[in-house]
Amino acid sequence: MVRSNFTPGTVRWATRRAQWRALGLTDEDLTKPKIAVVNSSSELAICFRHLDEIAARVKKGIAAAGGLPFEVRTTAPSDFIHSAGHGGGYILSARDLIVNDIEVGVEGAQLDGMICLASCDKTAPAQLMAAGRLNIPTLLLACGYQASGCFRGGHCDIEEVFLHACAVGGTASLDELTEMSDNAVGGPGVCPGMGTANSMHIVAEALGMALPGSTPVAANSPAMWAAADAAAIRVVEMVHEDLRPRQVLTEAAFRTAVRVALAIGSSINVVKHLQAVAEESEVDVDVLALFAEFGPRTPVLSAVRPNGPHTIEQFEAAGGAAAVMRQLGDLVDPAPMTATGRTVGENLAGITVADEEIIRPRQRPYATEPLIVILRGSLSPSGGIVKLAVGDERPATFTGLARCFSTQESAVAALAEDRIGPGDVVVLRGLGPRGRPGMGMASQIVFALDRAGLTGKVAVVTDGQLSGLVNRGIVVGEVRPEAAEDSAPSSTAFAPPLALVRDGDMIHIDIAARVCDLVVDPAELEARRPESLPEHDETGWLSVYRRTVRPLGQGAVLRPGHR
Template identity: 35%
Template sequence: MPASEGSLKKIAISDLRSQRWYNAPAMRTFNHRSRTFQIGYSKGDFENKPVIAIVNTWSDFNQCHSHFKQRVEEVKRGVWQAGGFPIEVPAISLSEPMMKPTTMLYRNLLAIETEEVLRAHPVDGAVLMGGCDKTTPGLLMGAFSMNLPCIFVPAGPMLNARWRGHTLGSGSDNWKFWDEKRAGNITDAQWQSMEESIARSPGHCMTMGTASTMTSAAEALGMTLPGAASIPAPDSNHVRMASDSGRRIVEMVWEDMRPKSFVDMSSFENAVGVVMALGGSTNAVIHLIAMARRLSIPLDLETFDRISRRTPVLANLRPSGKFLMEDFYYAGGLRALIRNMLSLLNGDSLTANGRTLAENVADADCFDADIIRPLENPILAEGGLVVLKGTLAPRGAVIKPAAATPALMKHRGRAVTFSSRDDLARRIDDPDLDITENDVIVLKGAGPVGAPGMPEWGALPVPKKLLQKGVRDMLRISDARMSGTSFGACVLHVSPEAARGGPLALVEDGDIIEIDVAERRLDLLVAEEELSRRRAAWREPPPYYSRGYGAMFAKHVTSADEGCDFDFLGPAGETPEPKIY
């Protein structure tokens, strides 16, 4: 992954932002320099060099990033070699498995922290280190708003896991075998043995969950070096990629290559197309919309649906297919997939190494045409993700047909409703619950405001009594998200959400709901007169948080179709540079 050849310096040393701290004719310059000496650096280490912030989302709670303590040193090596001055800056880690109620609640906090830590310090460029689900969009949202030269270093997927003859995929097999345990087909001892086997190396989920979806989207956007997203975390190529990224960011600073200068609507269309071809996570819809809006790019649900209709699913990866990310990488990785589908992408889009997307994949090879399919032999002809609208979701909802039962893609059924996640947990396995496999499970109050934070509750459990009869999928609808590793006929992100008075709030037991994925429809078949009566009786639920960040989140978060960003973090206006006296 070489940096661009023949890179030319386009700005002068005096144009470096850090020079305001280090060389301005002010008393504070003395403090800045003397405190840098205090750390142990010599004048030659930092004088007249670009200062590169390495924003590191490592923590002991984030197992996906457990190798970042070492990778940051390898990024620093590249920065030093290229003539830059690297400074590591910690940022909130957002460990998907550990943070409750959901990392989605804190994605915007990471975005704020990233933007402000870059603005407040003498930084000329940034290396963004992330990978676990919300760290990728959070880092990029903040960096896009700050608009300094930046490059993303993905954490990389963990290695494949084996258990009792099964190849295990994180997330996907958690849900699959949990249903088998609930049905009485797996013992406690077998479950514990699986717990000890499913995660066997550093790195994020090795299924095509939200983590690999978003790092792949970052690469398709042009924010990484080519091929970076699919390298397994323990592979030595990952080490070299980290150092190459450190070298490249110094060049990007001299070239004044900022996100707004090369990331545009075509870049985001590439990212959406790649997500569709990967059978990627539904979460990408929310995150990419939020990221685009930080750059004043009008990405919307209609763009996702338009690209979905023309893009086949080419990656044979769980949960839509059979294989895992380690297999994908050694079959050619993301570069091979992009080359296979280049005719559907904007090949002229510029990327972080100074070359176009088409140039970056010109020499890519595919070594296994079952894992990375050609256009003429897809997993699905279209519809990796589908946007639905209708009387139940006037502003949209999403479903992932590639990971669902085909027979449920056109379905009409009776609603069985749950007012909250607590209500669902109490009643879903009640043997007296009035429910059949043809009914539609509806969860309310799981959206950005209602939950709060829009947790991954959308893969609603199939009732135990139906599992015991062999049922493994049902139509399930909510205003929640679900893990990208999940599978099933789950309609998600219903907007407006129930807590803000959307039609989902008005659904009652026995109402008829109809879905037609081919027609992009999701309808509540209840007369308008009856809905008007229910709407007049509806009352907004009391706030979950009375203070702190949670209260701020609920007050300012936008809806799922707008990216769940804060309403005050849009692109309007410019934040002034800090004053240095």
């Protein structure tokens, strides 16, 4: 008996039956497994514009397989749309709002399983987090990437628009920028390239929570529709088998996911999202430590933009996530169970690689050094992340003087006024999960430096969030602990080093040695009080988020009682 079926004659049975009979459901319907189709459809962003059609198709498939589908809606954050409010604070915080949306809709109704329609950056991690929290049979369905556009004979996508729009002094005229905007996006779906959304879709398959061979996928393509049909059938089977996420989301699964993320040069945002999934699934794993451990021992097997020259379409055609796992060979544990009811090894047994130039064998990788590098040191004692690209020629070390800012707007203004120059280290702080709150975006200053010709000549150190495609120059992102973490104005006992930096302090970054140091005498630091950060007059959701968010080392998940 499924949990959604209550004993006939009870109050809950009678009132539920009254509600659902009024919806046109039969008594036979009400005995079936009840499956949530979790949908983040929205007219605010093209990322989600196709999800209603997919939800309708999935619901038909579930019904045909003997289940009873119910569509459950959640909030639908898009970085390029929702970053306009409160300095981008609604972006990461919306991830955890989605988790709670799902809990209310699915757990409150005591449904039996769910299939989650994954689209833009925050939906996939949120849905995986909810799967781990609720622990009912769940499948993630990647709903695809958008078609790129063309600008004056060359490739153009949304990231190119963002890059040119961030240029200080302007490298594109208003007419050119308008034309780029007109042509950058060719249809619904997530940003093309190896950004956060495609990275998380691939990681979901690596974890065993998406069907083999389903990621990445072009939105509204025959392959996407085939995956939707297969997922609809499989999720009903999973309910009958009582195959739950915590049987899939094991420590071994997270180790595989990290290996795959390193092999594809994923977005750095995968690090905190995987940690959040582990926290919600109650798996004791340190994801940042796994990236540091596996990085030097995991070859880079693909070079999809911005990591290299290839497109996400070429990567999909070459075999996608499954092909990467196949090429990794014995670096992938074959034993863990997956949502198919089979092990990783069984899923990969029939996988072939269609193009070994796009997804290379281990013996001929694009790089032997990781594209995601974890730095530690006196400025980032709990870690900071550098994203590289294949064939990078940026300086391996950088020593410069700090120029401190609390908003990216003030940093960009200083650059425009020539108050930032070669040899400087832009310290952009107060943008972490607590500081913003919600983790503000720090990409604009990185792109602005690039367009100003200062890549490699100016470094950036920040506790803010970076675009999943940022890998220009020496940029240390998501520095831990964040500047606002447990800092007390009257004492340095708990002051994060990032909060103690002053203009003119020397900072030393060594990517090869995995070091990010604040070169200031410890006695001087002990005498300092934390630099005061702007106070944000947040109310509503952001005030709840600030009071309950945990540090990045715990995935920035929400837990009551955090100071």
